Amino acid sequence: MSSDMVLVDGIPFPPEITTTKPLPLFGTGLTDIEVHFLQIKYNAIGVYLEETVAEHLGNWKGKKGCELAENDDFFEAIVSAPVEKCIRIVVIKEIKGSQYGVQLESGVRDRLAAVDKYEEEEEEALEKITEFFQSKYFKTDSVITFHFSATPLTAEISFVTEGKGESKIKVENANVVEMIQKWYLGGTRGVSQSTVKNLAEKLAEKLAA
Structure with missing residues (x-):
């Protein structure tokens, strides 16, 4: 394992990944809940963004x-x-x-409904995503990746688990793609507050540089 990996609760994340261009790691965190004073951790998260994101955040x-x-x-x-x-x-x-798919569907649908953007096309796109996850089993160390392109706004979701090849699905409904981003990066309503806080700290440093 490369020594420059970023560890999130002991899980390594590369400091940069390359899609059509290099995307540095800007934020990390966990999805977890507390039950009877015990912290149950579900997933480790890494958020990769183009360096130029700072150009769009000048107000802060x-x-x-x-x-x-x-x-x-x-x-x-x-x-x-x-x-x-x-x-x-x-x-x-x-x-x-299927459990993850239902959580994602519910989180995205609620956000769409709140801004009156949940129409038949969005429902169909969400159903396809739910079906994609339906047959999967999330073993420990399985990796789910959401890759969001800028223009047009689309997402590719991939899933990799031990002993099986990578499976992918493309999401082309821009409203659904936007709300998937907001499920993870939605500030105080995001599904992982530790990721939101870490991302805010890293971007604050970037904006101060």
């Missing part, structure tokens, strides 16, 4: 990371920035893919 220069973490407008600007983004998720606690 000079702000501290802790301020940005509480500012949903800041994360709205990250999501709407026309740059490539990649979210890499590594499974810590085994679950059925």
Whole structure:
């Protein structure tokens, strides 16, 4: 294992991945819940963004990371920035893919409904994503990757688990793609607050440089 890997709860993430261009790691965190004072960790998360994302965040220069973490407008600007983004998720606690698919569908559908953008096309796109995860089993160390292109706004979702080849699905409904980003990068409403806080701190440093 390369020594420059970034460890998230002991799970290695490369400091940079290359899609059509190099995307540096800008934020890391976990999805977890606390049950009877025990922290149950589900996934480790890495957020990769184009360096040029900072050019779209000029309004927040000079702000501290802790301020940005509480500012949903800041994360709205990250999501709407026309740059490539990649979210890499590594499974810590085994679950059925169908469980993850239902959580994703519910989170995205609720966000779409809240802004009155949940129509037949969005429903169909979400159903395909749910079907994609339906047959999967998320063993520990399985990797789910969401790769978001900038223009047009599309997403490629890939899944890799031990002993099986990579499987992929393309999502071309821009409303659904936007809300998948917001599920993970939605500021105070994001599914992983540790990721949101870490991303805010790293971007605050980038904006101060």
